[in-house]
Amino acid sequence: MNKSANKAVWLILLILVWGWTAAAGQAAESVLGQRFVLPNGLVCLFSQQSDLPLVTVDLTVKAGALFDPPGKAGLANLTASLLRYGTRTKNAQQIAEEIDLLGAALTTSAGRDAATVKLTILKKDLPAGLKIFQDVLLQPRFAPMELQAMVQRLKGTLKSQEDEPGIVAERAFRRTLFGDHPYGSPAIGTLASLPQISQYDLRTFHRLYYRPNNAILTIVGDLTFEEARALAEEFFAGWEKGDELPPPPTPAAKQTQPTLVKIDKDITQANIILGTISLPRSDPEFYAFQLMNYILGGGGFTSRLMDNIRENRGLAYNVHSSFEPGLVAGPFDISLETKNASGGEAVAEVLAELTRIRQELVTEAELADAKTYLISSLPMKMDSNAKRAALLGYVEMYGLGLDYPWRYAEIINAVTRDDILQVARKYLDLERAVLVVVGRQQEINLNLPSPWRQETPTP
Amino acid sequence: MKKLTVILSIICLLVGLTVSTSADNGNLFSRVQEHQLDNGLTVLLLPESRAPIVSVQVWYRVGSRNEVLGKTGLSHLLEHLMFRGTEKYGPKVFSRLLQQAGASNNAFTSKDYTAYFETGPAAGLRLFLELEADRMRNLKLSEELFRTEQKVVVEERRLRTEDDPVNSLYEELVATAFKAHPYQWPVIGWMHDVASLQLADLRQHYDRYYQPNNATLVVVGDIDPAATLQAILETFGQIPRGPDPPPFRALEPPQQGERRTEITREAQLPAIFMAYHTPNLTEADAFPLEVLSLILAQGRSSRLHRRLVYEAKVALDVGAEYEFATASPSLFVFYAQPLPGKSLAYVEQLLEAEIDKIKNQPVSEQELRKAKNQTEAAFIMGQDSLFYRGMLLGRYQTIGSWQRLNDIVPGIRAVTAADVQRVAQKYLVKTNRTVGILNPLKPSRPTTERFVPHEQVR
Numbered sequence: 001m002n003k004s005a006n007k008a009v010w011l012i013l014l015i016l017v018w019g020w021t022a023a024a025g026q027a028a029e030s031v032l033g034q035r036f037v038l039p040n041g042l043v044c045l046f047s048q049q050s051d052l053p054l055v056t057v058d059l060t061v062k063a064g065a066l067f068d069p070p071g072k073a074g075l076a077n078l079t080a081s082l083l084r085y086g087t088r089t090k091n092a093q094q095i096a097e098e099i100d101l102l103g104a105a106l107t108t109s110a111g112r113d114a115a116t117v118k119l120t121i122l123k124k125d126l127p128a129g130l131k132i133f134q135d136v137l138l139q140p141r142f143a144p145m146e147l148q149a150m151v152q153r154l155k156g157t158l159k160s161q162e163d164e165p166g167i168v169a170e171r172a173f174r175r176t177l178f179g180d181h182p183y184g185s186p187a188i189g190t191l192a193s194l195p196q197i198s199q200y201d202l203r204t205f206h207r208l209y210y211r212p213n214n215a216i217l218t219i220v221g222d223l224t225f226e227e228a229r230a231l232a233e234e235f236f237a238g239w240e241k242g243d244e245l246p247p248p249p250t251p252a253a254k255q256t257q258p259t260l261v262k263i264d265k266d267i268t269q270a271n272i273i274l275g276t277i278s279l280p281r282s283d284p285e286f287y288a289f290q291l292m293n294y295i296l297g298g299g300g301f302t303s304r305l306m307d308n309i310r311e312n313r314g315l316a317y318n319v320h321s322s323f324e325p326g327l328v329a330g331p332f333d334i335s336l337e338t339k340n341a342s343g344g345e346a347v348a349e350v351l352a353e354l355t356r357i358r359q360e361l362v363t364e365a366e367l368a369d370a371k372t373y374l375i376s377s378l379p380m381k382m383d384s385n386a387k388r389a390a391l392l393g394y395v396e397m398y399g400l401g402l403d404y405p406w407r408y409a410e411i412i413n414a415v416t417r418d419d420i421l422q423v424a425r426k427y428l429d430l431e432r433a434v435l436v437v438v439g440r441q442q443e444i445n446l447n448l449p450s451p452w453r454q455e456t457p458t459p
Numbered sequence: 460m461k462k463l464t465v466i467l468s469i470i471c472l473l474v475g476l477t478v479s480t481s482a483d484n485g486n487l488f489s490r491v492q493e494h495q496l497d498n499g500l501t502v503l504l505l506p507e508s509r510a511p512i513v514s515v516q517v518w519y520r521v522g523s524r525n526e527v528l529g530k531t532g533l534s535h536l537l538e539h540l541m542f543r544g545t546e547k548y549g550p551k552v553f554s555r556l557l558q559q560a561g562a563s564n565n566a567f568t569s570k571d572y573t574a575y576f577e578t579g580p581a582a583g584l585r586l587f588l589e590l591e592a593d594r595m596r597n598l599k600l601s602e603e604l605f606r607t608e609q610k611v612v613v614e615e616r617r618l619r620t621e622d623d624p625v626n627s628l629y630e631e632l633v634a635t636a637f638k639a640h641p642y643q644w645p646v647i648g649w650m651h652d653v654a655s656l657q658l659a660d661l662r663q664h665y666d667r668y669y670q671p672n673n674a675t676l677v678v679v680g681d682i683d684p685a686a687t688l689q690a691i692l693e694t695f696g697q698i699p700r701g702p703d704p705p706p707f708r709a710l711e712p713p714q715q716g717e718r719r720t721e722i723t724r725e726a727q728l729p730a731i732f733m734a735y736h737t738p739n740l741t742e743a744d745a746f747p748l749e750v751l752s753l754i755l756a757q758g759r760s761s762r763l764h765r766r767l768v769y770e771a772k773v774a775l776d777v778g779a780e781y782e783f784a785t786a787s788p789s790l791f792v793f794y795a796q797p798l799p800g801k802s803l804a805y806v807e808q809l810l811e812a813e814i815d816k817i818k819n820q821p822v823s824e825q826e827l828r829k830a831k832n833q834t835e836a837a838f839i840m841g842q843d844s845l846f847y848r849g850m851l852l853g854r855y856q857t858i859g860s861w862q863r864l865n866d867i868v869p870g871i872r873a874v875t876a877a878d879v880q881r882v883a884q885k886y887l888v889k890t891n892r893t894v895g896i897l898n899p900l901k902p903s904r905p906t907t908e909r910f911v912p913h914e915q916v917r
Contacts, residue, residue: 050843083757093769097757101829103836122836149772154774156798159727163624235706245813266725269614300563301542301554311551314610337618376561377581382523383510384843400560 019216031402032382032392036227038232040241041213045392045402046228055126056385057119057133061391063209064113065187066248066327070180074189074366075197080110080151081203083117084145085141092146095132104129108136111189113248113326114397117211120386123222126231127430134235137210142202152196156193165271166337169438171260177331181251205451211242215394216403220389226407230314252326253277253432260446260454263438270343274350275333281325281398287411288419289323289332289427294370295420296353296361297321297334302369304353305334313349314340330415340443347435347446357424361417375409466736476760487842488864491852492684495905498700499672503861505679509755513680514578514846515587517595520675523646524786525707527743532648533664535568536656537613541575541605542566543800545597550604553590560586568646571786572857579848581681585685585690587691591676595669596701605658612667613654624897625796632732632895633721636790640711666879670701675856679849693708711736711788718893726844726899728775729803732850733793733810734893737781739884740863745783745880749790752781753878755813760829762817763793767809770859773801777810788857803896816881828899834871 032048058327065076084106087091099106104121106129117137121129153419161167162254171186178184185193203382217236219228279285290298297305297320317337324330337347382388382405395404435452492503526533539891544550557564562579575585620626630645637643648651674694678687714736740745755762756779759769766773782789793814797806841847855861 036573049509052839054839054843073809093760093765100758100760101832103826103829103832103834105840120840122839151773152798153768153773156728156796159799160775160796162727165622179889244600268617269622299558302551302558307551312607314607315614317611317615338614339617348753373558373561377563378561379510380512380561380563380578383512383845386843439909 002190010208013341026047029287030406031352032395032405033220033402033415035396035402036229036232038212038237040237040239041211042215042217042232042236042239042398044217044219044229044232044236045396046218046223046225047291047392048115048223048225048228049220049388049389050222052385053123053222053224054385055119055219055430057121057125057453058218058220058389058393059117059128059133059137059215060218060244060397061115061117061204061210062113062397063115063214063216063328065109066182067205067209067279068114068185069201070304072189072197073185073193073199074154074187075205076110076115077155077188078147078194078197078211079142079202079210080108080115082142082150082202083108083136083140085150086141086143087135088141089139089302090135095136100133101130102129105344106132106136106307109215110187111277112324113201116393120155121420123360126223128203128229130235130446138144138239139426140206141409142199142206144199144456147197147199147202150362152275154188154194155191158186164381165265165267165269166335168263168265169271169273169335169436172263172438173333173436174331176261177275177277178251183251183326183328183330196349208242208245212236213241214245216395218389218392220385220392231286240302247329248402251277256432258348258430258433258452259383260448260452261434261436262441262444262454263436264441265438267439269337270338270340270444271337272343272347272435273333273335274347274354274433274435275303275331276427276429276433277329277448278332280327280329282327283325283329285419285423287324288423290374291367291370291412291415292323292362292376292420292423293323293332293346293359297364298375299370304357305336305350309336309338309346309349313345314404315346315349319346343437343439343444344446347448351430354430358428362420364417367415367417371412371415371458375412376404378408381405398417421446468842475718479618482670484602486794487848487862488742488852490597491861492688493861494688496671496692496696498696499670500695500698500700500799501657501856502674502695503675503856504682504684504687505677505848505852506682506684507679507848508681509773511581511681512578512845513581513587513678513682514576515584515591516574516576516679516849516853516858518572518574518675518677519592519668519692520704520857521567521664521671523644523648524570524641524709525668526641526644526648527653527702530646530656530660532612532646532653533656533660534573535647536609536653537661537664538566538568539608540577540600540605540661541594541598542599543600543608545592545599546609547597549599550743554592556586556590557583560588570646570789571644572854573852574853576846576849579754584682585677586689588678588694589688592698593880595671595674595695596698598665598669599742600658600665601660605661609656611779613650616650616653618645618696620645621650623725624722624899625730627719627724628722628730628895628897631720631722631730632734632792632893633790635718635895636714636736640709640787642711642787642789660911662680666701668704670700670704671695672700672859673704675853677849677856679852697913702884706888709787713752714891714893715817717889719896720893721896721898723898723899723900726897728796728799729899730796730897731794731803731807732895733807733893734790734831735782735792735888736892737788737791739785739788739858740783740833740867744882744885745866747780747874747882749783749834750830750871750874751817751883752779752791753833753877754759754826755779756816757830757833763795763810766813767795767806768853771849773797773809777806780899784858792865814883814887818880818887821880824876826878827874827876831872831874835868 560583
């Protein structure tokens with residue numbers, strides 16, 4: 001069974017590779033794009049895609065919320081967001097007007113690990129677009145007036161998000177799981193931290209982290225390699241190299257026993273999140289974890305959780321598991337929403353599925369199907385310029401190599417059922433798990449086994 | 460802020476349109492091959508070999524618009540049941556086969572259509588066609604699976620609407636704006652209707668609308684059109700033509716005065732929607748209305764964002780959406796959510812001032828040029844996604860004809876400042892308007908206030 005499934009995987013791969021070759025009418029692709037490094041340390045990645053008169057330019061900077069200093073949650077996000085709100089020569093409205101007039105899209109944002117500046121633009125407008133790109137990246141003003149207005153909007157967003165039970169649950173989950181580590185706070189900051197952030201903080205953060213030797217430039221679209229290289233040099237060679245940066249803080253498990261957090265809210269569904277701290281992307285066990293997660297709750301309609309809780313019991317519309325393997329260990333979590341009265345039944349089933357995957361080997365058929373899906377769906381991660389740009393940045397960020405998509409099958413096929421059991425046992429440790437339940441508590445009967453400790457929220 | 464954006468992006472995904480085609484720009488839809496099978500199935504093939512991927516999409520001309528009060532939500536619940544197995548491919552076989560092919564698959568229902576898709580490696584093309592052809596007529600509906608799926612959809616409604624104040628307001632707004640037309644009820648259906656639908660209702664709906672002569676098959680991607688057509692003949696071609704579905708007749712009468720509605724419930728911030736009845740793309744006014752919506756609300760330099768968010772600093776979020784790619788005439792909707800502590804009445808006043816301004820003075824040449832550039836660039840950018848290209852074809856064919864895609868960029872290009880002013884004066888009038896307001900009720904329980912997430916633990 002295993003053997004024949006493996007054979008099927010290879011067959012599909014062969015067909016894919018053949019398809020590529022046939023489609024491109026050239027030698028089979030074996031790398032995602034070309035790589036060069038500017039003298040200031042900026043890593044540049046390029047892939048020529050000439051079907052549309054379009055270019056995507058993505059700059060990834062290791063300047064996400066992970067690098068927020070203690071007490072200043074939201075600094076990375078504010079820094080990225082405010083890049084577009086005024087430079088030494090232009091105000092916020094001039095920048096918005098110029099971009100909109102070109103019909104282009106320029107976004108600046110910060111995620112958990114990285115900040116990105118992203119431009120999508122018609123080829124004919126690329127030089128004009130890059131000029132604005134360079135200006136917002138290198139010469140932001142961070143005017144106090146703009147900072148203040150943005151903080152007011154973020155506070156409004158935080159308030160409005162209290163009406164989203166899923167977000168309320170996720171915030172409590174992260175806070176309990178990660179404590180004071182930056183992964184424990186919302187990336188957009190908190191009502192307490194946002195007023196602590198000054199123009200000086202923004203300028204310091206920008207000066208330290210927005211450096212070419214801490215960034216990756218990705219260009220995908222209707223350009224030749226020579227054109228892309230010339231543009232990278234013209235707009236980014238003058239960007240001054242920065243000092244070596246200390247590594248980001250590693251999260252430590254705060255929990256020594258399973259912890260339950262209940263939040264009372266007058267809604268019709270119990271919003272439930274259960275999870276633990278998992279692993280960083282660089283961990284060799286990532287691939288076994290990826291397959292384990294797919295089988296348990298990541299694999300859409302075919303996953304165990306979906307099959308049990310939605311397909312067989314009709315308890316929830318959404319139930320899935322996911323993990324965020326970042327520069328450091330991120331969370332693994334299972335989330336679902338079910339009517340308050342079914343909360344107890346749903347949690348019991350989740351716990352049963354966790355116990356099963358920690359005690360029994362997954363079946364050969366499950367593993368074979370998961371491998372086939374992950375391997376054969378990979379081309380869909382690079383079937384548009386936008387997706388290819390994202391994948392290029394990802395493989396560079398985590399040091400996977402530009403041939404990663406072509407090595408992926410081999411890596412995945414090497415994972416055994418025993419490997420999956422090992423990662424489930426190691427990471428899905430209920431002794432260190434956090435369970436959050438948001439809903440009408442009087443209607444939710446959890447009936448948890450004994451070791452669960454309830455943490456009482458304090459005013 | 461996110462929430463309103465999400466609602467609007469859903470509208471945009473399902474029915475709105477900011478992309479279109481261009482007559483002289485690469486003729487992106489010029490390679491479309493249209494075929495009509497003997498059984499009435501419309502087939503649209505678009506070869507595009509950028510990646511070894513295909514997207515197969517089946518679009519049925521049935522949505523919540525084809526329902527009646529008391530049985531709303533029928534189309535959407537049927538969409539769910541379409542994943543519950545046929546005689547040939549029993550329950551759970553469908554998803555597993557697609558998983559093994561490395562394909563993603565799902566479905567979506569709107570007011571006007573129900574669509575199913577598989578996107579994945581080109582080697583899976585035959586399988587995708589076989590599975591879709593099979594479930595067009597061979598769905599096996601059991602009472603037990605039906606009851607389970609009904610529970611799932613009830614949970615979906617709780618998730619999307621019951622526990623979401625702004626979505627609840629949007630539902631209330633639309634139900635007030637339409638009195639005679641089925642657009643008045645939500646696509647997912649009213650809660651009581653969804654919970655009380657019977658298996659026989661589903662069966663009847665399926666037999667009435669899931670027929671080759673009421674569907675469009677779109678195949679986009681790395682295909683050989685001749686071989687693909689042959690495979691389609693061998694699968695879909697074997698299905699006999701069905702009875703024609705009943706004609707659709709409803710029409711909303713002209714509105715004769717402003718309607719205001721509000722909902723009062725636990726919420727953190729108030730919100731406002733303003734909806735005006737407008738024509739759809741069958742009328743020439745659609746293009747100036749689209750330009751009007753771009754000038755008001757597309758990008759950070761647009762009028763509403765600039766005035767309410769950036770300058771006056773009273774709104775957390777503001778926008779406007781014009782739905783023109785719909786089967787029946789729909790709405791031009793404004794929305795705003797005030798920042799904490801700012802008055803909703805003042806936000807409404809500023810919205811009205813912007814509406815008056817665009818009625819009283821012609822827009823500038825620069826604004827007009829910006830709207831046209833945005834339309835053309837968005838069109839090219841939309842082509843980056845194979846799936847989206849297929850979606851445009853399927854949606855336009857289902858509500859009229861895919862050929863209409865070719866009219867849009869020339870239509871937008873031809874719009875003048877005088878046109879924009881004329882349609883603003885014609886449609887954005889008080890008697891044609893429905894206003895919906897969310898009145899936040901402070902949480903009744905003292906506990907909730909204390910459970911602010913970041914203060915929650917410790």
